[in-house]
Amino acid sequence: MPAQPNLFQKQYLLTAGPTxxxxxxxxVMAEPILYHRAPAFIEVYSRVLERLPRVFQSANQVLCFTASGTGAMESAVSNLVRPGQAAVVASCGKFGERWAELCDAFGADTTHLAFEWGEKVDPARLDAAxxxxxxxxxxxFTTQSETSTGVLNDVRALNEVARRHGAILVVDAISSLGAADLPQDEWGIDVVVSGSQKSLMCPPGLGFASVSERALELAATDRSGRYYLDWAKAAKGQAEEPPNSAFTPAVTLFRALDVALEMILGEGLDGVFARHALLARAARAGxxxxxxxxxxxxxxxxxxxxxxRLPNELDGAKVPTLMRERYGVTIAGGQGRLKGKIARIAHCGYFGAFDIVVALxxxxxxxxxxxxxxxxxxxVGAAQRVFAEAGVNPVALA
Ligand SMILES: Cc1ncc(COP(=O)(O)O)c(C=O)c1O
Known part of the structure; x- marks a missing residue:
């Protein structure tokens, strides 16, 4: 193909993380760094710890780790799984499979119920297994939004199955927390983990685990096999008055999260979910x-x-590359076995109508x-019609 001028210098990051x-x-991250024991940071830290549970829709303390989302996943496995003990993983994509890799790495006797990439985890089959x-x-262990395929699992139903068999459910909501509804306490889910760089509109670097009392007690029966990610240690420090992180917290990221949470709670969770639903509808129509x-x-x-799904006759891996290199628009293609087969349009976090229009x-x-x-x-026309018919201005964050 002959070389063409790059028409657009402007870059658009439209992936599902970092968002x-x-x-x-x-x-706020450009402001001078704060000392983590000084009142100015403690004020930010306390406010974030008070607000985060509202996004998880839970009365739990949300434990914070300086780690990407996988660190929060690893905290769950290292706190709940002992070598030789049984663990069940229900996956339907790359990130669900990560749970199995983690359980294996911690020596669990893992039963991995792996659904096809692109399918949902079926509660009835989990029940039977x-x-x-x-x-x-x-x-x-399972995933709410399987970011590698776009599939959203019915974690409420999966929790009922786990409970029926006397197990707790651990949900990876790394991309979905703050985009899809997950009322943790109402649905009775013991552990939900997430990360900062997706729907929470922050850079990568913070991992979160919202852990019920029951799960904390289970974890406390044996504290071997972890140190930095120990839930009891994190919970103890965060519960102090004023809260006190066991290790130096990612001060700058907490300041970012403080601002992001203010925006999310200002828009209201219902408003946030409705905006994401509308953007998704426009993406599907497009x-x-x-x-x-x-x-x-x-x-x-x-x-x-x-x-x-990208047309079979195309070299699908070229689609996101061309979008980025020629048009300055970064979206994600397929991962692993889906490389070259799909293109993924993200709508999680700080996304508005024109992000979808630009991506399409x-x-x-x-x-x-x-x-x-x-x-x-x-x-583009189809997406515009979805926005017009909805009669709202989906770009405006409250
Ligand atoms: C559903 C899901 N789980 C896990 C991860 C891994 O998170 P991280 O890359 O922050 O460690 C991601 C990130 O893309 C994700 O979307």
Missing amino acids: PLPPAVSQ MGEITTPPRAV IEAAGLERFGPDDDDANVVTAA SALEMALADLGHELERGAA
Whole structure:
């Protein structure tokens, strides 16, 4: 293909993590660093610890670790799973499979119920699989939004299954917390983990674990096999008056999170979920109008990422590369076995209507450049109609 001028110098980060940062979040991180034992930071830290549980919709203390989301996942496995003990993993994609890798790494006797990438975890099959396990597992590990495929699992139903078999459920909500509804206490889920760089609109670097009293007690029966990620240590420090992190906290990230939480709670969780639902609807309409098939089940609750199956005749891996290199629009392609097969349009965190329009427009342009026949503008027009019909201004964050 002949070299073409790069028409756009402007870069658009439209992936499912790291996600775009609101300017106010970026700005606060440019302020002078604070000493973590000084009142100025303790005020920020206390406010974040008070507000975070509201996003988890839980009365739990939310334990904070300086780590990416996987660190929070590892905290769950290292606190709940002992070598030789049974653990169950119910996965349907790359991130669900990470639970199995972690359980194996910590020496668990892992039963891994792996669904096809693009399917949902089926509660009935989990129920049947758990019925066959002779030693009851302490915990079942699963994912709410499987970011690698866009699939959203029914974690409420999965929790009922786990409970029926005497196990607690541990949910990876790393991309979904703050995008899809997950009322932890109402649904009775013992552990929910998340991370800062997705729907919480912050840079990578903070991992969170919202842990019930019951799960804390289970973890406390044996404190071997972990140190930095020990829940009891984190819980003790955070519960002190004023709160006191066991280790130097990521001061700058806490300041960012403080601003982001103010925005999220200002918009209101219902408003946040409604915005994500609308953006997802527009992404789905755009994909369909571009003549692409949606990857995964038709699920109107999948608010976090929308995956499109790329035409077989194209070298699909080129689509996100062209979008980024020629048009300055970074979206994610497929991971692992889905590389070159799907394109993922994210709508989690600081995303508004024009982010979806931009992503769809660049997708159309890249597909056309690669020789795929489509009507230019069809996807963008379909997304616009969704916004127009909704009659709201989805760009405005409260
Ligand atoms: C659902 C899910 N789980 C786990 C992870 C891993 O998180 P991190 O890369 O922050 O360690 C991600 C990140 O993409 C994710 O989306």
